[in-house]
Amino acid sequence: MITLNIPIPGHEYDILIENGLLDKTGEKCRDLLHHDAKVFIITDVNVAPLYAKRVADSLTSEGIINHTIILPSGEKTKSLYYLESVYMHLTDMKVTRNDCIIALGGGVIGDLAGFAAATILRGIDFIQIPTTLLAQVDSSVGGKVAVDLPSGKNLVGAFYQPKLVLTDSSVLETLNDREFAGGMAEVIKYGCIYDKPFFDRLAVMNNRSDVMSDIEEVIKTCCSIKADVVTKDEKEQGLRRILNFGHTLGHAYELAYNYEKYIHGEAIAAGMNIAARIGNILGITDSETVCRIKNITETFGLPASIECSLEDYERAVSLDKKAEGSSVTMVLVPEIGKTVFKAIEQKELIGIIEKAEEIK
Numbered sequence: 001m002i003t004l005n006i007p008i009p010g011h012e013y014d015i016l017i018e019n020g021l022l023d024k025t026g027e028k029c030r031d032l033l034h035h036d037a038k039v040f041i042i043t044d045v046n047v048a049p050l051y052a053k054r055v056a057d058s059l060t061s062e063g064i065i066n067h068t069i070i071l072p073s074g075e076k077t078k079s080l081y082y083l084e085s086v087y088m089h090l091t092d093m094k095v096t097r098n099d100c101i102i103a104l105g106g107g108v109i110g111d112l113a114g115f116a117a118a119t120i121l122r123g124i125d126f127i128q129i130p131t132t133l134l135a136q137v138d139s140s141v142g143g144k145v146a147v148d149l150p151s152g153k154n155l156v157g158a159f160y161q162p163k164l165v166l167t168d169s170s171v172l173e174t175l176n177d178r179e180f181a182g183g184m185a186e187v188i189k190y191g192c193i194y195d196k197p198f199f200d201r202l203a204v205m206n207n208r209s210d211v212m213s214d215i216e217e218v219i220k221t222c223c224s225i226k227a228d229v230v231t232k233d234e235k236e237q238g239l240r241r242i243l244n245f246g247h248t249l250g251h252a253y254e255l256a257y258n259y260e261k262y263i264h265g266e267a268i269a270a271g272m273n274i275a276a277r278i279g280n281i282l283g284i285t286d287s288e289t290v291c292r293i294k295n296i297t298e299t300f301g302l303p304a305s306i307e308c309s310l311e312d313y314e315r316a317v318s319l320d321k322k323a324e325g326s327s328v329t330m331v332l333v334p335e336i337g338k339t340v341f342k343a344i345e346q347k348e349l350i351g352i353i354e355k356a357e358e359i360k
């Protein structure tokens with residue numbers, strides 16, 4: 001078993017990574033819970049039939065009272081409507097300050113259940129069991145929890161650290177290829193922004209099964225990178241922004257297709273590619289890096305580019321939280337493993353995007 005300690009001051013916790021860890025949930029949680037704690041397992045309709053019983057049985061075998069709350073799957077579940085339904089379930093089952101919520105699922109369940117834990121009775125214990133690759137390498141680390149509003153994603157949220165993250169790599173076997181590839185976009189991102197040897201290791205893998213043969217190390221490396229970045233910058237003042245590599249323009253693709261045609265990882269893969277080409281046009285990113293990012297995304301079945309109008313780019317850029325006044329701060333990768341921030345005037349950026357589109 002791999003244990004990764006996340007040393008956030010006052011909120012330190014461990015991420016445990018092991019094949020088959022689900023069946024040890026009770027044993028691993030027991031000492032962290034209040035002695036009379038009830039546990040609420042929040043999960044979705046796809047994950048529940050696959051894994052909820054194993055988690056519940058493991059808790060029961062340790063004498064921990066537990067209830068399972070099953071929600072629909074998909075981004076629409078990350079809403080105030082389902083948040084309220086979770087609050088109602090919890091209060092119906094007489095939730096107390098000593099209880100704990102376990103999020104068993106992908107990023108949607110992690111974000112919603114985490115926000116419910118952060119807010120019900122002003123905050124109860126929270127444990128994550130991430131079940132998608134994206135959730136295992138990204139959303140379960142860093143303590144951001146949120147729900148969406150009709151006017152935008154993640155607009156109501158909090159920073160709330162879990163007591164423990166249990167990552168069972170074997171649950172990835174039931175993930176479909178598209179979701180797996182989507183998670184790989186974030187995995188590749190970590191190599192690009194922080195760790196050339198890791199990128200080099202990924203670059204010689206040819207497919208999902210190559211990744212799975214080294215999956216625990218892959219997850220550990222990604223979590224260590226994210227943890228390192230977020231502990232240095234818990235509230236997103238500076239360094240944490242490097243995690244947005246590929247996201248500024250990736251959001252343009254998600255928005256342009258109304259979050260329907262492309263999943264997040266696909267949009268981010270194309271976003272990293274266009275950011276590399278923009279960096280190249282600005283004389284910051286070398287051509288070999290542009291080429292390596294393109295090759296690796298294509299190897300894992302991710303798009304290196306997505307059609308998008310200049311108006312859609314403009315809309316995304318002006319909505320970007322990183323936009324300051326009329327300029328946007330882009331994360332660029334001069335070479336694999338290194339990053340620079342580059343503030344670019346919005347108008348100028350659109351001109352550069354136009355050129356970058358021509359060289360794809």
Ligand SMILES: NC(=O)c1ccc[n+]([C@@H]2O[C@H](COP(=O)([O-])OP(=O)(O)OC[C@H]3O[C@@H](n4cnc5c(N)ncnc54)[C@H](O)[C@@H]3O)[C@@H](O)[C@H]2O)c1
Binds near residue numbers: 044047075108109140
């Ligand atoms: N908090 C953060 O820091 C952070 C970071 C990145 C993304 N996010 C959020 O994460 C969400 C996306 O998460 P996601 O990509 O995990 O999507 P998701 O939670 O919607 O899961 C994707 C699909 O896979 C299914 N699934 C989950 N685990 C499975 C398994 N083991 N086997 C079979 N099917 C399984 C789910 O039911 C769902 O249909 C977005 O809402 C995004 O905003 C949050």
Ligand SMILES: [Zn+2]
Binds near residue numbers: 186247264268
């Ligand atoms: Zn992302």
